[in-house]
Amino acid sequence: xxxxxxxxxxxxxxxxxxxxxxxxxxxxxxxxxxxxxxxxxxxxxxxxxxxxxxxxxxxxxxxxxxxxxxxxxxxxxxxxxxxxxxxxxxxxxxxxxxxxxxxxxxxxxxxxxxxxxxxxxxxxxxxxxxxxxxxxxxxxxxxxxxxxxxxxxxxxxxxxxxxxxxxxxxxxxxxxxxxxxxxxxxxxxxxxxxxxxxxxxxxxxxxxxxxxxxxxxxxxxxxxxxxxxxxxxxxxxxxxxxxxxxxxxxxxxxxxxxxxxxxxxxxxxxxxxxxxxxxxxxxxxxxxxxxxxxxxxxxxxxxxxxxxxxxxxxxxxxxxxxxxxxxxxxxxxxxxxxxxxxxxxxxxxxxxxxxxxxxxxxxxxxxxxxxxxxxxxxxxxxxxxxxxxxxxxxxxxxxxxxxxxxxxxxxxxxxxxxxxxxxxxxxxxxxxxxxxxxxxxxxxxxxxxxxxxxxxxxxxxxxxxxxxxxxxxxxxxxxxxxxxxxxxxxxxxxxxxxxxxxxxxxxxxxxxxxxxxxxxxxxxxxxxxxxxxxxxxxxxxxxxxxxxxxxxxxxxxxxxxxxxxxxxxxxxxxxxxxxxxxxxxxxxxxxxxxxxxxxxxxxxxxxxxxxxxxxxxxxxxxxxxxxxxxxxxxxxxxxxxxxxxxxxxxxxxxx
Numbered sequence: 001x002x003x004x005x006x007x008x009x010x011x012x013x014x015x016x017x018x019x020x021x022x023x024x025x026x027x028x029x030x031x032x033x034x035x036x037x038x039x040x041x042x043x044x045x046x047x048x049x050x051x052x053x054x055x056x057x058x059x060x061x062x063x064x065x066x067x068x069x070x071x072x073x074x075x076x077x078x079x080x081x082x083x084x085x086x087x088x089x090x091x092x093x094x095x096x097x098x099x100x101x102x103x104x105x106x107x108x109x110x111x112x113x114x115x116x117x118x119x120x121x122x123x124x125x126x127x128x129x130x131x132x133x134x135x136x137x138x139x140x141x142x143x144x145x146x147x148x149x150x151x152x153x154x155x156x157x158x159x160x161x162x163x164x165x166x167x168x169x170x171x172x173x174x175x176x177x178x179x180x181x182x183x184x185x186x187x188x189x190x191x192x193x194x195x196x197x198x199x200x201x202x203x204x205x206x207x208x209x210x211x212x213x214x215x216x217x218x219x220x221x222x223x224x225x226x227x228x229x230x231x232x233x234x235x236x237x238x239x240x241x242x243x244x245x246x247x248x249x250x251x252x253x254x255x256x257x258x259x260x261x262x263x264x265x266x267x268x269x270x271x272x273x274x275x276x277x278x279x280x281x282x283x284x285x286x287x288x289x290x291x292x293x294x295x296x297x298x299x300x301x302x303x304x305x306x307x308x309x310x311x312x313x314x315x316x317x318x319x320x321x322x323x324x325x326x327x328x329x330x331x332x333x334x335x336x337x338x339x340x341x342x343x344x345x346x347x348x349x350x351x352x353x354x355x356x357x358x359x360x361x362x363x364x365x366x367x368x369x370x371x372x373x374x375x376x377x378x379x380x381x382x383x384x385x386x387x388x389x390x391x392x393x394x395x396x397x398x399x400x401x402x403x404x405x406x407x408x409x410x411x412x413x414x415x416x417x418x419x420x421x422x423x424x425x426x427x428x429x430x431x432x433x434x435x436x437x438x439x440x441x442x443x444x445x446x447x448x449x450x451x452x453x454x455x456x457x458x459x460x461x462x463x464x465x466x467x468x469x470x471x472x473x474x475x476x477x478x479x480x481x482x483x484x485x486x487x488x489x490x491x492x493x494x495x496x497x498x499x500x501x502x503x504x505x506x507x508x509x510x511x512x513x514x515x516x517x518x519x520x521x522x523x524x525x526x527x528x529x530x531x532x533x534x535x536x537x538x539x540x541x542x543x544x545x546x547x548x549x550x551x552x553x554x555x556x557x558x559x560x561x562x563x564x565x566x567x568x569x570x571x572x573x574x575x576x577x578x579x580x581x582x583x584x585x586x587x588x589x590x591x592x593x594x595x596x597x598x599x600x601x602x603x604x605x606x607x608x609x610x611x612x613x614x615x616x617x618x619x620x621x622x623x624x625x626x627x628x629x630x631x632x633x634x635x636x637x638x639x640x641x642x643x644x645x646x647x648x649x650x651x652x653x654x655x
Contacts, residue, residue, distance in 0.1 A: 001023055001026060001029050001086055001087075001173065002029065002030045002031075002032075002084050002085050002086055003019055003023075003030075003031050003032070003085055003086060003087045003088065003089070003174070004031070004032040004033075004034060004081075004082040004085045004087070004088040004089070005019065005031065005032065005033050005034065005088075005089050005091055006034045006035075006079075006082075006088065006089070006090045006091060006092050006102060006106075007034070007035060007090065007091040007092030007093070007119075008033055008034070008035035008037075008040045008041045008043065008044030008045075008075075009035075009040060009044075009091075009092065010235070011091050011119060011143065011145075011147050012033065012035070012044060012091040012092065013033065013043075013044035013045070013047045013048050014047075014146055014147035014148040015089060015091055015119065015143060015147045015148065016031050016033045016044070016048065016073065017047075017048045017051050017052075017069075017148045018147060018148035018149065018174070018175055018176075019031045019174045019175070020048075020069050020072050020073050021061075021065070021069055021148075021175070022173065022174045022175035023072060023173075023174070024065050024068035024069050024072060025065070025068070029072050030072050030073075030074050031072055031073055031074065032074045032075075032076055032081055032082055032085065033045070033048075033073065033074070033075045033076070034076055034077070034078075034079055034081070034082065035077065035092075036077065038077060041075050041076075041077065042075075044075070045073070045075050048069075048073060051148065052066050052069055052070070079105055079106065079109055080109055082106070082109055082110055083109050083110060083111065084111065085110055085111075085114050086113070086114060086115065086170070087114065087115045087116075087117065087167075087170050087174075088106060088110060088114060088115075088116050088117070089116075089117040089118075089119055089141055090102050090103070090106070090116070090117065090118050090119065091119035094120060094121065094122075094123065094239065094242055096123055096127060096128065099118060099120070099123070099128050100128065100130075100131055103116065103128065103129070103131070103132055103138070104131070107132065107133050107134065112134070113137075114137065115137050115139065115163065115166060115167050115170060116137055116138050116139070117138075117139050117140070117141030117167070118138070118139070118140055118141065119141055119142060119143055120140055120142060121142060121186065121190050121239055121242070121243055122185055122186035122187070122190055122194075122242065122243040122246040122247070123140075123185075123246065124140075124156070124183045124184065124185060125138065125139065125140045125156040125158070125183045126183055128140070129158070135158060136158045136159060136160030136163050137158065137160070137163050138158055139155055139156060139157065139158055139164075139167050140154065140155065140156035140181075140183070140187070141153055141154075141155060141167075141171070142154040142155075142156075142187060142189075142190070143176070144189065144322075144323040145233065145234045145236075150322065150323065151175075151176060151177045151322060151390055151391060152176070152177050152179050152189075152318070152319050152322050152323055153171055153176040153177065153178055153179065154179050154180075154181045154187045154188060154189060154319070155167060155168065155171065155178045155179065155180055155181070156180075156181055156182070156183045156187065157180060168180075172426065177390045177425060179311065179315050179316075179318075179319045180311070180312070180315070181310055181311045182308070182309065182310045182311070184250065184251070184308070184310055185243075185246040185247050185249075185250035185253075186243045186246055186247055187310065187311075188305050188310045188311040188316055188319060188320075189319050189320060189323045189324070190243050191247065191301055191304075191305055191310070192298060192301045192302050192305060192320055192324070192330065193323065193324055194240045194243040194244055194247070195244075195247075195257070195297050195301045196227060196294065196297055196298050196301070196324075197227050197230070197231060197236075197240045197263075198240060198244055198259055198260055198263070198297075199293055199294060199297040200214050200218070200227035200228065200294065201227075201240075201260045201262050201263050201266075202260045202262075203289075203290060203293060204228075204262060205260050205261070205262040208286060208289060208290070209282055209286055209290055210278055210280075211228035211271040211272060211278070212228075212272065212277070212278035212279065212280040213280055213281070213282040213286070213287075213290070214226065214227065214228060214290055214294075215227065215228050215229050215272075215280065216280035216281075216282075217282065217287045217290040217291055217294075218290065218291070218294050221291045221294070221295070222294075222295075222298070222326050222327065222328070222333065223325070223326050223327030223328070224324055224325040224326040224327070225325060227294075228271035228272060229271075229272065230325070231271060232270045232271055232272055235268050237263045237264070237266045237267060237268070238263075238264070238267060238268070240259065240263055241259040241263050241264050244257055244258065244259035245258075245259060252304075252308075252357065254355040254356075254357060255355045256353055256355035256356045256357070292345055292348070292349070293349060295337075295345050296345045296346050296348070296349035296356075297349070298330055298333075299330065299333070299334050299337075299342050299345065299346060299362070300346045300349070300356065300357070300358060300359060300362065302316065302320060302330040302331055302334070303331070303334065303342075303359040303361050303362055303368065304357060304359040306331065306359075306361065306368060307359045307360050307361050313331060313368055313369070313370060314370055314371050314372060314375065314388070315375075316329075316330075316331060317329030317330065317331040317332055317368075317370055317372065318372070318388070322391060329370075329372070331368045331370055332370060332372065334367070334368055335367060335368060335370060338367075339362075339365040339366065339367050340365065342362055343362055343363075343365050346358050346362050371403055371407075372399065372403070373387060373388055373389055373397065373399055373400035373403050374386060374387055374388055374400065374403045374404055374407055375388050376407055376411075378417075379559065381416060381417060381418040381419070382417070382418065382419050382420070382421065382559055382562060383411045383414075383417045383419075383420050383421070384420075384421045384423060384555065385404060385407050385408065385411070385420060385421070385422050385423070386423050386424055386425060387400055387404065387422075387423070387424040387425070387429065388424070388425050389424075389425075390425045390426065392430060392433070393426075393428045393429075393430035393473070393474060394424035394425060394426070394428055394429050394430060394479070395429075395430045395431055395432065395433045395434070395478075395479075396429065396431070396432055396433065396478045396479060396482060397432075397433035397436055398433070398436060398449070398452070400433075401453060401456045401457075401478075401482075402456065404422065404456070404460070404482070405456040405459055405460065408420060408422075408459070408460055408463050408467060409459060409463075411463075411465065412463040412464050412465050417465060418465060418562070418566060419465050419466045419467075419468070419562035419565070419566070420463065420465055420466070420467045420468070421467075421468055421469075421470050421555055421558045421559060421562070422460075422467055422468070422469045422470070422482075422483075422486055423469070423470040423471065423554070423555055423558070424471070426472070426473060427470065427471050427472030427473050427492055427494075427554055428471070428472065428473035428474050428475065428479075429471055429474070429475045429476070429478075429479020429480070429482065429483070430474050430476055430477075430479060431476040431477030431478050431479050431480075431500070432477055432478030432479075432509075432510065434504075434638075434641060434642065436449070437504070437506070437638065438638045438639075438641075438642055440629060441629075442629060443626035443627065443629040443630055444626065445629075446509070446625050446626040446628065446629045447622050447623060447625065447626035449509065449625075450509035450510070450621065450622035450625040450626070451619075451622045453478070453481075453509060453510040453511075454510065454511060454618045454621075454622060457481065457482060457485035457510060457511055458485070458615075458618075460482070460485045460486060461485045461486070461487075461574040461575070462574075463487075466487045466488070466562055466565055466572040467486045467487050468486060468487060468488045468489070468490060468547075468558040468561055468562055468572065469482070469483040469486040469488070469489045469490070469558070470489075470490050470491075470492075470554035470555045470557065470558035471483055471489065471490075471491055471492070471495065471554060472491060472492025472493070472494050472495055472554050473492070473494050473495065473496065474496045474498075475491075475495060475496065475497050475498075476496070476497075476498045476499070476500055477498070477499060477500060477501055477508065477510075477512075478509075478510045480497055480498065480499060480512065480516075481499075481508060481510035481511045481512045481515065482510065484511065484512070484515040484516060484519055484545075484575060485511060485515070485574070485575075486574075487572040487573055487574055488547050488558075488561060488572045489540075489545065489546040489547060490546060490547055490548065490551055490554045490557045490558040490561060491537045491540055491541065491546040491550055491551070491554060492537065492550060492551060492552070492553075492554040493537055493550045493551075493552065494537070495535075495536060495537035495540055495546075495550065496534050496535075496536065497528075497534060497535040497536075497539075497540045497545065498528060498532065498533070498534035498535070499512045499516065499528045499529050499532070500532045500534075500646070502529070502530065502531070502532050502591075502594045502595065502598055502599065502602065503532050503594065503637065503641070503646065503649070503650065504634075504637040504638055504641050504650075505595055505598055505628065505631065505633040505634040505635070505636055505637025505638060505650065505652065506598065506625065506628045506634055506637065506638075507529075507598060507601055507602045507605060507621070507624055507625055507628060508529065508621070508625075509621065509622065509625035511618060511621065512529065512621075513529060513602065513605050513606055513609060513610075513617075513621045513624070514609050514610065514614055514617040514618055514620075514621055515575045515614070516528065516529060517529075517580060517606065517610055518575050518576055518577075518578075518580060518610070518614070519544065519545060519575050520543045520544055520545055521543075522580065522582065522583075522586075522606070522610065523587060524543055526586060526587060526589060527589060529602060529606070530589050530591060530594075530599055530602060530603070531589050531590065531591055531592065531594065532592075532594065537550035538550060547561060547570075548561070575614070577613050577614035577615065578613065578614075579610065579611050579612055579613055579617075580610040580611065581611075582606065582607050582610050582611055586603065586606075592649075593649040593650065593651070593652060594652065595631070595633035595637070595650075595652040595653075595654055596652075596654040597631045597632075597633050597652075597654050597655050598628055598631060598633055598634070598637075598652075601624050601627050601628060601631075602624070604624065605620055605621050605623075605624035608620050609621055609624075631655065632653050632655050633650075633652045633653060633654065633655065636650050636651065636652055636653065637650045637652065
């Protein structure tokens, strides 16, 4: 893929680095970084080289990938070099006339099917593209700091459905998670963010508190490091002023949106002196005032964006958590505080700020109705359920499993739905949530978690409508176990399938010990279960774990498989629950560094559980999972994974 980034100033090099690392494995890919000034271009390239050096030093980037990045990045002063691009992102300016001028020049250069994005924090797409020759290929693509690794990107569509779908797929290929927003001033995230920053600035401007006091109070209340720390990181004071002016002049603008004068005065001057940290302590009444005001603005603007349907509520909650860096999504925070408390905060704030718009949902004391970790789409008589936790490669926490269960239960009872595709944002299912596993302190807690997972996945297997998992990338642990509870699996070219629980000092707890051998045979399952071996897409298909051959588009293939089932060409069904014959002696395996104590539990669970019907075998598995908690090696494995990640083998004691 060939893409271009225009502007080598504050954000362009970061975007170019993110794009080039996403494309490094694709032969022939190039990322052009364009600027009109050699010194700006040199500085941008130097920044990218710095990122590469740090990533190499920390082991985050393979040397071959670093070489590919260097080969694929093309700095240039010539806009004409973008002629062959499939996608170009303008990231040079927030000045509307200059954006329009760049667009005019660009349209005369790029090929007819080239998509064009604009990295603006607040200017509506309609204004930017008002003079475009082909407005349907022009989109807002609003990234967030730091742009090279922050996942969400807001997209304002053009109205051309086919080009819009191409833009969404392009963003996914470039490593971003697209969030669709309406074409309004500052879109979704910056509406909330800039008003939050402005209120913090007013607090300082009024002399109520210092930047250090505000940051500590806000961080203690909602996490995220504090508004002035963020401003110092991003040098964003002037940009916030620009966004506030856009919102003030917008359709729903009021005088309350006017930027506080202190932001313009502060300009690029940092709010904090790292060499002389200020005292952040403040009296409790002052802290309460700070937190109440900040919460009123955060909640008021987030719920206003929701009420205006600028963004889907579930997407908005994730977007705000990821882009603002808070511990919780803002709508989730509103749910936890409760409608009475949210109404109290916003009503009190509006009483002192009469031009502050209180959203209808707050005025009516209506709670947001959030589904956090999944998204449900319809395609005629088929439904697609996507696990949406892209920041952790869709690891299945307890809440995500419950939401999948609830969605499949509802769809199974919906007469309009004939079949279900279960997938994720990018096809990956990285396993169970490691933080939840590490938090299990007793055998009893382990058994309860395992039994609960079994019940949820058994309901998936028992769905009266066929459920096909479409997966790609890493599908590990609990993700693979969820796939095996479905009636069939279709995989993409990039699949890596595994049950790596033994590397953590545990055994599979969501059915892996019982479904995997029943699906592919015990002898072929043992290397995955006992030695942590993995399978690629071709091997998974050959062994019968997945249907057919690896697919370029697993979701489309899953839908085709469902259609074939409806036509009687194939028969989809859950894993056969009948008992298996288990040989007296199992094949010898090289377990490597893995725990002999945990392996003994695993072998016992396999021997006893597989000799019983599946439901009884799952009970044996839950008990075995609980037994792992009594070993020293579970503690060692969990701590090693949390501290060192999956690449460092745990030093098990085999006890």
